[in-house]
Amino acid sequence: MTAAQLSLDVRRAGHTVLAGAGGATGALRFRTGGTWQHATRLTRWTFGNGVLALTAATTAPGATVEARVTPAADRYRLEWQVKGAAADRLGLAYALASAGHWYGHGEAQTPTGGPATDQPWPLDSGQVVHPGFSPASYYMIDPFWYTSDATGLRVDTGHVMDVAINQQDDGLGRFDVESAEPYRATVFVESTPLEVYRDYVGIVGKPAKSDATDAQYADPVWNSWAQFYTHVDQAKLLSYARALHDHGVRGHTLQLDDKWESDYGNMTFDAKAYPDPAAMSRTIHSLGFDFGLWVTLWINLDSDQYRYAADHGYLLKDAAGTARPCTVTWWNGTAGIIDLANPDARAWYVGRLHHLMSTYGIDGLKFDTRFFDDRCAPHPGYKPTDYQRLGAELADGFDLQGVGIRVHWDTTAHRAGFVTRQVDKGTGWNSLRASVTQNLAISTIGYPFVTTDMIGGSSGQPAPSKQVLVRWAQSAALQPLMYASTSPVDTVDVTTGKKVTYDRETVDLYRAAIARHERLAPYIRDQVRQTLRTGDPIMRPLFFDFPKDPAGYTVTDEWLLGPAVLAAPQLTPGGSRTVHLPQGTWYDVVHGTTLHGPRTLTGYGTPLGTTPVFVRRGAPGADKALRALR
Incomplete structure (x- = not known):
């Protein structure tokens, strides 16, 4: 002082x-x-x-x-x-x-x-x-x-x-x-x-459980957003599912994202775009996928449900005048927000979700948008932070299918054990690199079950190049969960409306990344159990395990997946990179050699089919990791 x-x-x-x-x-x-x-x-x-x-x-x-x-x-x-x-x-x-x-x-x-x-x-x-x-x-x-x-x-x-x-x-x-x-x-x-x-x-608080299932740790979830954005319909979604299936690109779930409703908040399918949603669901299941749906608590003013919700007091009130509902502008218009602190509003909303799911054979949900807005007034007796808890409690009653949910700040969010997905990324190399450092940031503020944004990015940018898409899949394969959208078979460039077709090598390398992640799943699940005991992150910076290694504090493109696996994928254009190995004995999976750290490897070759990954001899889980990665 x-x-x-x-x-x-x-x-x-x-x-x-x-x-x-x-x-x-x-x-x-x-x-x-x-x-x-x-x-x-x-x-x-x-x-x-x-x-x-x-x-x-x-x-x-x-x-x-x-x-x-x-x-x-x-x-x-x-x-x-x-x-x-x-x-x-x-x-x-x-x-x-x-x-x-x-x-x-x-x-x-x-x-x-x-x-x-x-x-x-x-x-x-x-x-x-x-x-x-x-x-x-x-x-x-x-x-x-x-x-x-x-x-x-x-x-x-x-x-x-x-x-x-x-x-x-x-x-x-x-x-x-x-x-x-x-x-x-x-x-x-x-x-x-x-x-x-x-x-x-x-x-x-540390997680009391993991919201993701074993299957969700093993294979990716496929979500329609970056593949189609809002230009999606029943025929396109089924073609997407069949192409993934026919090319042997595995996944546990296929989710229909934004723009299936007749109006936002109606919770009814647009009849023109989805003439038979029940049949669509049956077909998706027959291809081996669970079926998921994007939902939000935000009801647009032009929805036929808005007036009903407003008249019954189900919407958050305006902070500037609580006699009227709060209205917020978002990427899909102007809306009111269901007040989860109002038990009648919550029951009405949850009841509509269950009806929707049972009617169309929907297995899980992707909750999007926020549960509160600073322009709104909390329900009497509640604070803004309570809505993180209320949102977490709501989502905990549904299968989130490995895409997780974005709740934070409140201790309930930490203890609920949700998968955490990142904010939308672009489709370039800079976003791929940001997806790694961002997961390191999210992991080390107490949310250990991380996935990147959709592999290949989104944000309304041109479709990712073959190199970005493959490198992103290789990176995600060495993280706790994989979250996918852009198909390695073909996609649509949202900026031009034109179809983009990837080659056979793209499909093969993407499938290889999924297969690597699937083989690593038993090791990853061991790390999940360890996290439930200790609260320590699964994906973490080098300096968490090696605090006396000064070089590790500024490494931006490597991480530890549990104590035994060091991931160093290629996150930039080119065919080589520098790799830093902390103290210890490391098995180089690519070359089948043993190296002793600390040391820095320069000019490490990374052709498109190669992802540098190392296993620390003697670390907990090293034998299981070696069997998976060899």
């Missing part, structure tokens, strides 16, 4: 491992009258009953900061507030370099296209500018960050935050809460980043 300008710094073994921002930014900062101010000179302190109480002057005339610090062996709890001024935002700011590299956060908004095409890893290697960091966000995020120096920050809030990490290369991390309520946070101090992660999981 410094007294000239109040800053709660962390020192370990005589070295600073986390320091507050100095200068005009200030470590404890607040906004009043539209201007940012900060704590300055320490004016009073007391220590009693294990609590350090502090009072500091500020740059705002007449205003003081009052803070309470409760220390423990591996963390301290911080609570502070402003007195003598009306503050509408409170924040902490840190000098990033004081703590080494920064990680966590989840899906990050960046000036260069994140999270769709950019996910810096570490976070400080790029810029994160995320002003709507909220429990109602569509992004998979949690207010938790950790560092290579084994410190961490968890902000305990249900309010919207404004998070900026290295914005305009300023070297600062700013974590501001849009509220005048006291700022509450936990700062962790540990020996390794993995131990910081474990401390955090000790607060938010």
